[in-house]
Amino acid sequence: MQFVDSDTFTADRPWGALDITDIDGASVRLHWTDQPYIWHINDGPEVFVVLDGAVDMHFRVDGEEYVEPLRPGRICLAEPGDEHVAHPAPEARILVIERKGSV
Template identity: 40%
Template sequence: MDIVNIDSVLADFPQNRTSERVAGIDGYDVRLVKTEGDVPWHQHDAQEMHLVLDGALTLVFRDGNEITLRKGDINVIPAGIEHCAHATPGTNVIVFEPSQQ
């Protein structure tokens, strides 16, 4: 049973738009993501969860809805929902998504 220190992993990231799998649970990856700027439109075949650690992540949906997640906020996007995102500088997020095996 390993311990992962989130601050240490983030400090080792070389740049923004970096993502690393830090753990796994029941077919899902726990990814630590350092990002900023725009993420293009996309969708997933399974649910995806975001937990914002720092910064702000705005999610925009095709139906026109938009939500902004800030430090401590969690959101689950249902499977098949198309979305894009914008992250402010210094945004760090934990993402739970299906493992890519």
């Protein structure tokens, strides 16, 4: 068995990750960051759960940008084709579940 204290996890760089496990081709990773990611579109679904801190999830619909604040316990599902970027406010620990090797 493995136990992880997410509230104390840090990484040596923004979006550094601790690989928790792979489940049937999906990766489960704990990320720490104090910097935004990059605008991207996943090739499969992505489940994004803020465990500690806060994240402003920026996303585009028909070219128009929106922002949804995410706090601990709030879950975001990005479907394939959803253009998005996460901005920590000011830092966050995030559980991400997505297809292994996805962007």
